[in-house]
Amino acid sequence: MHELSLAEGILEIVERTARANDVKRVRTVRIAVGELAGVDIPSLEFAWESVRKGGVAATAPLAIERPAGEAWCMTCEATVPLKQYGDACPKCGGFRLMATGGTEMRVLEIIEATDDQGPPA
Numbered sequence: 001m002h003e004l005s006l007a008e009g010i011l012e013i014v015e016r017t018a019r020a021n022d023v024k025r026v027r028t029v030r031i032a033v034g035e036l037a038g039v040d041i042p043s044l045e046f047a048w049e050s051v052r053k054g055g056v057a058a059t060a061p062l063a064i065e066r067p068a069g070e071a072w073c074m075t076c077e078a079t080v081p082l083k084q085y086g087d088a089c090p091k092c093g094g095f096r097l098m099a100t101g102g103t104e105m106r107v108l109e110i111i112e113a114t115d116d117q118g119p120p121a
Helices: 002-020 041-051
Strands: 026-033 062-065 070-073 078-081 097-101 105-112
Touching: 002 026, 002 041, 002 105, 041 062
Parallel strands: 026 062
Antiparallel strands: 026 105, 070 078, 070 097
8 A cells, every 4th residue: 555655745844844944733634635546535544544644744633635537649639638547538539648738746836734723624
C-alpha cells in the first residue's frame, strides 16, 4: 500500500514546515491529489489517521482537493477531460492521449491551530 508512504511524506512536510515556523499544533492539512495520480483516497485517509498520531498534526484531518484529469489528444489536437488512463478521447475517440493535468499530489496549505481551537467538526 503506497498510500502509507505518501501519508508519511505528507507528515514529514508538515512537521518540517511546523518546526521552521514555530507552529505547535496543526488544525488542518490541505492537499491536492489529482484524479490521475493513482492514489486511493480512502486508503490515504486511513494511513494519515495512523501516521499523524503524537505529533503537531495529531488531530489534523486532511482536506483533499481533487484536480480533474485532462489530456492533450494528439489526434484532434485538443485538451480534453480524462477520468482515467486508457479512456478514449471524448471528441474523436482516439487513444493518443498525453496527460496534462490531474496527475499531481502536493501539500497546498498547513493551517495552524490556535490555543482555543480544537480539530474542525
